[in-house]
Amino acid sequence: MRNVVSVALAVGWRMLHNNFTTPSLLIPGLAFPMFFFVAFAGGLSRVNDVPGFQFPVGYTAFQFVFVLLQSAAFAGVFTGFGIVRDFETGFARRLMVAAPDRRGILLGYGIGALGRWALTATVLTCVAMIAGMEVGGNGVDIFALYTLAALVNVIGLLWSAGVAMRFRTLQAAPIMQLPVFLSLFFAPVFVPVELLAGWLEAIARLNPVTLMLEAGRSLIAGDPAHITGAFLGALTLILLFSVWAVRGLRKAEAAGGG
């Protein structure tokens, strides 16, 4: 266990150091969520007046939850790009030779993804508060909201790590991004699920992201709903994608880490 932790801390520190000291990695990760938040919350605030749309703390908070979860998922996916870079540059091969327990590598990437998202979430929250976002939930609700987002970050990371370790080339980037992008957008992004067009509502109701979004929005509004379902769904996905990522790690090992 000590081996796993020491490897994880070293890899995590390296990921965070790389991310925070490389503007080309840091800036897009920060800028894109802000940009989506501004475009959706600013440009679509009138959607609040659509008949049947009832969200007590306003459209800014409604969109904030989506962008928070989106930023969490994509911080995980972008960390997957970093894993691929490590394979392409040959660093991963050296890392695998040096690591006494290679599961620590995966855990380290997880620490990197979480740290990366923590900065984005902090900046996003500050921007939202400056923009006058109303918050109805109490401290426990908000803690639960950020915990849910952190679980989404882990899901994104485990999915993209599994892809990265299987393909080990940046050409697999669309495979990492597209399913995450689609599952996020085939959810009630702009309006509650009941107001979606028929076909999209049917898909959204089957999409686990919908449950997480609805739970997150209920938490920020201070009227918790679907919490157990959302957390159970997130934990189930983490379990499934953990298997996916560990098997990916084994495949990378079998391929010699190159």
Add this chain to the structure above:
Amino acid sequence: MNLTSQVLHLARRSVIRTIRQPANWITPLVFPLALMAVNSGGLDAATSLPGFPTDSFIAFFLAFPFIQGSLFATVNAGVDLARDIQTGFLNRLALTPMQSAALLVGHLGGVIVMGVVQAAWYLSVGLLIGVRIEAGPLGMLVIFVLAVFIVLAFGSFGALAALRTGSTEAVHSLFPVFFVFLFISSMNLPRNLIETEWFQVAASLNPVSYLIEAIRSLVIVGWDEQALVLGFSISIGLAIVGLTLSSLSLRTRMART
């Protein structure tokens, strides 16, 4: 070999190159329509807002793929041109009797062909899913012409970035910039229905809003002279600026020493 023949050769090369890289033509054909599907499904309820100009959000949003597809085509073509610079192809061309103008026009010719294919695809999909073009068949023709001017305008800026930097990465980095222009526009709601004041001002100052509104007017209104004059003026104006700057950059890049 005269100028026309040089242009045709380079345009053909540009088109074949695009066809040989499926990601370069599949993405502009699929992604804008996927986003249209998601946004139309998600924002369909917005049509019940008082003052919304149509009861079909898909018809309202059909202009969006034309603009986003142009961006994809532009960035992909800009990347190809930058790759020509990085690999030394442009330097080898400079040793031949080829005229500099042929390179730019040929390259943009390839972008325009891609723009026309995309426009036909978006329009066909729109018609298939039941969008009715209020301006009729002539309006569809005008949409094609406008789409060509838009792709030419964006393409000239993609070429400019490639020629100025000679770097595929730099051209790639243009995409988020273009994306900001696209999102801070009237793509999701008419400008008069945008509630947030600063956003409304930004959308009104953003030329992309007028390009979207020109195409949109033909789809949902019919013949709106003001929207069309603004759309054509802006796209032609941007094309002139982009082409002028690109020509100047090309002159420097192709300096025969």
